[in-house]
Amino acid sequence: DTGVSQDPRHKITKRGQNVTFRCDPISEHNRLYWYRQTLGQGPEFLTYFQNEAQLEKSRLLSDRFSAERPKGSFSTLEIQRTEQGDSAMYLCASSLDVVEAFFGQGTRLTVV
Amino acid sequence: GQQVMQIPQYQHVQEGEDFTTYCNSSTTLSNIQWYKQRPGGHPVFLIQLVKSGEVKKQKRLTFQFGEAKKNSSLHITATQTTDVGTYFCAAWDPFRGAQKLVFGQGTRLTINP
Numbered sequence: 001d002t003g004v005s006q007d008p009r010h011k012i013t014k015r016g017q018n019v020t021f022r023c024d025p026i027s028e029h030n031r032l033y034w035y036r037q038t039l040g041q042g043p044e045f046l047t048y049f050q051n052e053a054q055l056e057k058s059r060l061l062s063d064r065f066s067a068e069r070p071k072g073s074f075s076t077l078e079i080q081r082t083e084q085g086d087s088a089m090y091l092c093a094s095s096l097d098v099v100e101a102f103f104g105q106g107t108r109l110t111v112v
Numbered sequence: 113g114q115q116v117m118q119i120p121q122y123q124h125v126q127e128g129e130d131f132t133t134y135c136n137s138s139t140t141l142s143n144i145q146w147y148k149q150r151p152g153g154h155p156v157f158l159i160q161l162v163k164s165g166e167v168k169k170q171k172r173l174t175f176q177f178g179e180a181k182k183n184s185s186l187h188i189t190a191t192q193t194t195d196v197g198t199y200f201c202a203a204w205d206p207f208r209g210a211q212k213l214v215f216g217q218g219t220r221l222t223i224n225p
Contacts, residue, residue, distance in 0.1 A: 033213065042118075042200050042215035043155065056212055091154060098143075098204045098211045103154040 002026060004104035006092050012110045013082055020078045021107045025094030032075050033101065034067055035091040036060070043091055049075060082111045114139060114205035118216035126224050131188040133219035135201030143204055144177055144184040149218070150197040158186075188221075196223050 005024040013019050025032050030051050035043035046065070048056045051072035064082075069075040079086055089108050093101040117136050125131055135144065143162045147155040159168055161177035161184060168175045174187045188195055198218040205214045 031211075035215075040121075040218075040220070042202075042218045045212050045214065048212050093155075093213070099160055100145075100157040101155075101202075101213050103156070105154050 004092055004094055004102050006090075006104035006107050008107055009105060010108045010110075012112060015084060015111055016081055018078065018080045019082060019109065020076055021090055021092075021109075023075045023077070023092030023094075023104060024073075025075070025092070026096075026102055029094035029096050029102070030072065031095045031097075032069055033093045033095075034075070034077050035093065037089045037091055037106070038087075046077075046090075079109075082109075084111045087111045114141070114203055114214050116141075116144075116201055116203055116214060116216040118201055118219055120219055121217060122220050122222075124222045124224065125191055127193060128190050131191050131195070131221055133186050133199050133201075133221075135184045135186075135216050137182050137203065140181050141184075141203045142181075142206070144181075145202045145204075145213070146175060146184075146186050147200045147202060147215075148197050149200065153197075155200060155215075191221070191223050193223050193225050196221060 007022045032049040034046040037043045046058050047067045049069040064080045067077045089106045091106045093103045095101045145160045146158040149155045159175050165179045166177040172189045176185045198220045200218045201216045202213050204211045
């Protein structure tokens with residue numbers, strides 16, 4: 001399967017713990033995006049990478065959130081000191097241009 | 113930044129009935145995209161429209177982009193149970209030379225067989 005891959009698919013964590021998610025984009029795609037989606041809502045933009053450069057970060061992203069894309073390949077999204085409000089589906093997408101964005105299956109985070 | 117609003121939020125139809133969802137923006141859009149998300153799934157690209165007044169068809173789906181490029185619609189003729197899901201419009205929002213994809217809230221379609 002050469003689509004966007006996300007790991008893990010599900011994560012349950014206790015409040016206050018740190019979590020890290022990984023995204024492997026389609027190999028030739030230089031653009032990578034992280035979104036957060038809660039039930040009944042559309043995906044909310046979190047951050048965007050072009051190659052290894054993080055070009056935009058949403059105001060939704062507090063200081064507890066950090067994302068990296070070393071060498072312009074896979075990306076990680078870390079949430080420190082998780083809160084119950086962080087519970088959501090975290091979606092990664094990649095694209096080659098400003099046409100079609102390809103989404104991964106997402107990581108569902110539950111903070112208990 | 114750009115915002116796109118979608119209505120209705122929910123739509124329930126009998127199988128065979130038509131369905132339409134609408135997307136509106138207060139600013140002129142350079143393009144509009146439509147995605148479908150099946151229950152438990154992830155958004156999947158359907159189409160992109162870029163020209164004023166553009167109409168595109170995919171089998172029973174008809175996509176329109178308004179003349180002023182501020183609104184768009186997706187119409188499904190004679191719905192089938194496979195059409196169940198949430199339909200999102202989205203637009204690329206230029207920001208300092210970068211681009212981010214901004215989504216509407218979606219219209220959730222359920223179908224009574």
